[in-house]
Amino acid sequence: MSSSAAKLEPVAVDVKLDDAMLHLRLADGRELSVPLAWYPKLAGATAAQRNNFRFIGNGVGIHWPDLDEDLSVLGMLVGSSSRAA
Numbered sequence: 807m808s809s810s811a812a813k814l815e816p817v818a819v820d821v822k823l824d825d826a827m828l829h830l831r832l833a834d835g836r837e838l839s840v841p842l843a844w845y846p847k848l849a850g851a852t853a854a855q856r857n858n859f860r861f862i863g864n865g866v867g868i869h870w871p872d873l874d875e876d877l878s879v880l881g882m883l884v885g886s887s888s889r890a891a
Contacts, residue, residue, distance in 0.1 A: 816879045817865035823848070823856045830879065833865065840886050847875045 820831040828848065830838045842849040848856055848870070855872040862869045867878045 815866045816883055818861060818868060818879045819865060821859060821861075821868060823853075825853075828882075830882065832879065838882060838886060840882055844885065845875070845877065847873045 816836075817833040818830045819833050822829040823842070826842055827839045828842055828845070830840075832838065851870070851873055855870065858872050859868050859870045861867070862876065866880070867876055869876050
């Protein structure tokens, strides 16, 4: 008999950006900050362009229409742990 655990994708509920960092608050209470330098389109964007975003997939991703940029929350989590090593 096999059992499978439900896969829970991390979901963003809040995003804040400053000149150097992208800050996420996740539905499970975790907070994540990653350097904008990891994402050249965001790093080179104006504050107005950075702040024009919307959640996609009920918060599993973020889309910036002015920049044609999409980021997944899971990708940011994985990227932050792999770059920290």
